[in-house]
Amino acid sequence: MLNRDKKSNQEPTERSKKKVIAINALIILSILLILQGCNTEQNKMDIAVQKVRNLFQAGIKVEDGKSSKIKDSTDQEQIDEALKAIGEIDTKDGRRSEESGAVFSLQSAIIVAQAQLNEREGKGKSSKNDTQDEQKEQKEQYLPGEDDVVWEHNKLKNRDILEEFMNAAGENGKNNDIGIRVVKDEEEKGVIIYDLKSVYSKYADEGWIDVTPDLSHYSPPEDETQNVFNMSQQCSYISKDIEAGYYNLNECYTHLEYPLLPINNES
Numbered sequence: 001m002l003n004r005d006k007k008s009n010q011e012p013t014e015r016s017k018k019k020v021i022a023i024n025a026l027i028i029l030s031i032l033l034i035l036q037g038c039n040t041e042q043n044k045m046d047i048a049v050q051k052v053r054n055l056f057q058a059g060i061k062v063e064d065g066k067s068s069k070i071k072d073s074t075d076q077e078q079i080d081e082a083l084k085a086i087g088e089i090d091t092k093d094g095r096r097s098e099e100s101g102a103v104f105s106l107q108s109a110i111i112v113a114q115a116q117l118n119e120r121e122g123k124g125k126s127s128k129n130d131t132q133d134e135q136k137e138q139k140e141q142y143l144p145g146e147d148d149v150v151w152e153h154n155k156l157k158n159r160d161i162l163e164e165f166m167n168a169a170g171e172n173g174k175n176n177d178i179g180i181r182v183v184k185d186e187e188e189k190g191v192i193i194y195d196l197k198s199v200y201s202k203y204a205d206e207g208w209i210d211v212t213p214d215l216s217h218y219s220p221p222e223d224e225t226q227n228v229f230n231m232s233q234q235c236s237y238i239s240k241d242i243e244a245g246y247y248n249l250n251e252c253y254t255h256l257e258y259p260l261l262p263i264n265n266e267s
Contacts, residue, residue, distance in 0.1 A: 005115065008211065016091065018047060024234065036106050040240070044085070044088045044089050045089055045102065047085050047088075048082065048085040048088070048106055049102070050085045050108065050136055051078075051081055051082040051195065052082045052083045052109050052110065052113075054068055054071075054072065054082075055070050055074045055078060055079060055082060055109070055113045056068045056069065056071065056074075056109075056113065057069050057070070057071055059234075063159075067072070067217075069116065069197055070113050070116045070117060070120075071255045073094045074117060075112065075117070076117065078115055078211065079110065079114055079117065082106075082110060082113075083110055083231075086103065086106050086107060086110070089103060090145065096133075101112070103253060104253055104254060107231060107233075107252075107253060107254065110231075111230065111231075112241060126231045135256050136184075141192050141217060142190075142193070142217045144157075144181075144183045147161060147181075148180075148181045148182070148183050149162045149180055149181065149182045149261070150182075150183045150184060151182075151183070151184045151261050152183075152185035153185070154262075156261060156262070156263075161180055162180065162238075162247065162261070163240075164236075165178060165179075165180045165196065165198070165238070166200065166238040166239075166240065166247065167239065168198075169196070169198035169207070169209050169237070170198060170199075170207045170208050170209040170235065170236055170237035170238065171206075171207050171208070171236045171237040172207075172238075173198070173200075173207065174200045174207060174249070175198045175200060175207070176198065176199060176200040176207075177198070178197075178198045179195065179197040179198065180195075180196050181193065181195050181196075181198060182194040182195075182196060182260065182261065184206065184261065186218065187221070188216060189219060190218040190219050191217045191218060192213070192214075192215060192217075192218050192228055193213070193215075193217065194211055194212070194213055194214070194239075194260070195211070195212040195213075195214065195216035196209055196210070196211055197209065197210040199234075200226070207237075208234045208235065208236055209234065209235045209236070209237065209249070210232070211229060211233055211234065211235055211249065212251070213228065213229045213231070213232065215228065215230060227258075227259075229252075229258070231254075232253055233243070233253040233254060234252065234253065235249040235250060235251060235252040235258070236250050236251035236252075237250050237251070238250070238260065240263065241263075242263065245262055245263050245264075246259040246260065246261065246262055246263060247259075247260045247261045247262075247263060248260060256259050
C-alpha cells in the first residue's frame with residue numbers, strides 16, 4: 001500500500017518534468033528558427049554586396065556609396081544579376097531597419113555602374129536633332145488611358161482616382177488589390193509613367209505601395225538632372241502636402257519624401 005502511494009506521488013512529478021522539458025525544447029526550437037531567418041537575410045545581403053563589389057575595380061566601398069570605375073569585364077548581365085540579388089533582400093521591413101541604408105547604397109552603386117556601362121558602350125549618344133525627333137515620336141506614341149491620373153498643361157486629370165487610392169493604399173489601409181497609373185507630361189521631353197500597386201501582408205500586418213517606373217517614353221537632355229525614380233521600389237504611403245503644393249510618396253528606398261504630382265492650387 002505504501003509503495004503504491006509513493007508511486008502515485010511520483011507520477012505528477014515525472015509528468016511535470018516532461019512538461020518542462022517539452023516547453024524548453026519548443027523555446028530552443030523557436031530561437032533557432034529566428035536565428036536561421038536572420039542568417040538567411042544576412043546571407044542575402046552579403047551576396048548582394050559581393051555582386052555589386054565585383055562590378056567595380058578594387059578599392060570600392062559600396063557601403064559608403066562611393067563611386068568608382070567599373071571593371072573592363074563588367075557587362076549588362078553582371079549588373080542585372082547584382083540588381084536581382086538586391087531584390088532578394090526582404091523589402092517588407094527593410095525601409096525601417098538598419099539594412100535600409102545599405103540597400104540604398106547598393107542601389108546607388110548600381111545606378112553608377114549602369115551609367116558607366118552605357119557611356120562605355122556609347123548608348124544614348126545622338127545628335128541634337130535626332131534626340132528632339134525621338135522625344136517627339138516617343139511622346140506621340142503614348143496615349144493615356146481613361147482612368148490614368150494625368151498631369152498635363154498644368155492640370156491634373158482624375159484627381160478623385162488619385163485621392164481614393166491615396167486614402168486606401170499602403171499604410172493608409174489594408175487593401176491588396178488596387179492600383180493606378182500616373183502619367184506626367186514633360187512636354188518635349190516626353191512622359192514619365194509610374195504604376196502604383198497597393199500591397200498588404202496579413203502575416204506582417206503591414207501595407208506598402210509598389211512603385212514601377214516606365215521611362216521608355218521619356219528622353220531628357222543629357223546634361224539635365226532629373227528627379228525621377230529610375231528603378232522599381234517601395235513606398236509606405238501617399239500624402240497630400242497642401243503647403244508645399246504636392247502629392248508625395250513617403251518613406252521610399254531612395255527618397256524619404258518624393259513629389260509625385262502637383263496639387264495645382266485647388267479651390
